[in-house]
Amino acid sequence: MKANTTLDSIKTYEAGKPIELVVREFGIEPSAVVKLASNENPIGTNPSVSKAIAANAHKAHLYPDDSMFELKAALAEKYGVKSTEVIIGAGSDQVLEFISRAYLNEETSVLMSQVTFAMYEIYAKQVGATIVRTPSYQHKVDEFLAAYEEHKPKVVYICTPNNPTGDAISRDDVIRIIESVDSETLVVVDGAYMEYAAAKDEIYRITPQDIMGYPNAIFLGTFSKAYGLGGMRVGYGIANEEIIHTLFKLRPPFNITTLSLLAAIEALKDEQFVDDSVALHQEQIKRYEEFAVQHGFEYIDSYTNFITYLFGEKYNSTKISDELLRKGVIIRNLASYGMNAVRITIGTGKQNDRFFEAFLEVIE
Numbered sequence: 112m113k114a115n116t117t118l119d120s121i122k123t124y125e126a127g128k129p130i131e132l133v134v135r136e137f138g139i140e141p142s143a144v145v146k147l148a149s150n151e152n153p154i155g156t157n158p159s160v161s162k163a164i165a166a167n168a169h170k171a172h173l174y175p176d177d178s179m180f181e182l183k184a185a186l187a188e189k190y191g192v193k194s195t196e197v198i199i200g201a202g203s204d205q206v207l208e209f210i211s212r213a214y215l216n217e218e219t220s221v222l223m224s225q226v227t228f229a230m231y232e233i234y235a236k237q238v239g240a241t242i243v244r245t246p247s248y249q250h251k252v253d254e255f256l257a258a259y260e261e262h263k264p265k266v267v268y269i270c271t272p273n274n275p276t277g278d279a280i281s282r283d284d285v286i287r288i289i290e291s292v293d294s295e296t297l298v299v300v301d302g303a304y305m306e307y308a309a310a311k312d313e314i315y316r317i318t319p320q321d322i323m324g325y326p327n328a329i330f331l332g333t334f335s336k337a338y339g340l341g342g343m344r345v346g347y348g349i350a351n352e353e354i355i356h357t358l359f360k361l362r363p364p365f366n367i368t369t370l371s372l373l374a375a376i377e378a379l380k381d382e383q384f385v386d387d388s389v390a391l392h393q394e395q396i397k398r399y400e401e402f403a404v405q406h407g408f409e410y411i412d413s414y415t416n417f418i419t420y421l422f423g424e425k426y427n428s429t430k431i432s433d434e435l436l437r438k439g440v441i442i443r444n445l446a447s448y449g450m451n452a453v454r455i456t457i458g459t460g461k462q463n464d465r466f467f468e469a470f471l472e473v474i475e
């Protein structure tokens with residue numbers, strides 16, 4: 112049966128492989144599988160959040176507060192904005208989908224870096240928009256401005272720090288892009304890993320405040336990474352009321368669950384958990400940098416909770432990822448992005464020990 116032709120060129124999103132698959136296919140004990148493929152928080156769920164989820168499990172029959180009053184108020188307070196400037200999504204992914212449906216169509220194009228979050232392209236293609244990419248995998252401000260002048264895209268995606276490469280673009284450069292484009296072009300600042308970038312270097316810290324003064328910019332954040340709630344599916348967009356009001360027209364009712372809503376509210380009460388998560392990450396990522404140097408291949412300096420290893424002529428990323436998988440270590444092969452590279456989420460000390468051990472076995 113024929114579907115809309117706009118869908119013909121869409122490759123379905125390839126998610127990080129689940130632990131269950133490795134258990135099924137290779138007969139490895141679930142406890143022996145190390146998943147470093149989806150940029151989840153390796154510490155796990157904040158205990159105060161899991162307690163709140165458990166204590167409210169009996170409320171699963173109730174729809175959530177559709178206004179999401181408490182969560183929006185907490186985010187508004189954290190960022191110094193108004194509740195009416197916040198929209199909640201089932202992951203920031205859902206906000207990305209709203210953006211596509213609100214601003215793109217077959218007559219428009221979108222601009223993004225050569226290698227970036229796969230969903231930008233998928234959501235854009237769903238509505239028939241044309242994809243334009245800068246030449247480099249890194250976000251380079253001059254490339255963005257040149258491509259903007261040439262193609263006049265309706266939406267520009269700035270993924271900072273960038274997934275799956277880990278590079279970032281400074282606040283000043285983001286502002287320069289916003290100020291250089293026409294007010295009818297929306298600049299999306301996807302800050303899914305902002306907590307990590309901001310902790311590493313202040314010049315990369317971008318807050319919703321930084322973009323609020325512009326009529327054509329939106330900041331996206333998520334609870335899936337540093338907040339450790341990937342499985343609860345909560346993200347948000349912050350922009351001026353006109354944009355938020357537009358996006359609300361596309362929102363299905365009750366778009367996150369009762370338990371997700373309270374988990375996110377609870378998570379915002381404990382910033383210490385986020386700080387501890389970032390601190391563990393900063394300590395452990397050094398081991399990955401040293402490991403690359405020791406074994407003679409390159410890595411991309413990372414502003415995220417993962418590191419991207421560039422194998423060059425040295426190893427084949429597909430072979431390495433497949434063999435690690437057989438040993439119960441799940442990482443992300445970037446061959447489908449046209450890179451002979453792998454992306455590894457930084458785990459706990461123990462998980463990282465297991466990665467290094469398995470990697471050494473594979474290259475021997």
Ligand SMILES: *Cc1c(COP(=O)(O)O)cnc(C)c1O
Pocket residue numbers: 201202203204205228270273274301303332333334335336341344345346
């Ligand atoms: C993980 C991620 C998101 C959003 O994830 P959700 O779980 O849908 O909130 C958005 N952008 C990038 C670049 C990501 O890596």
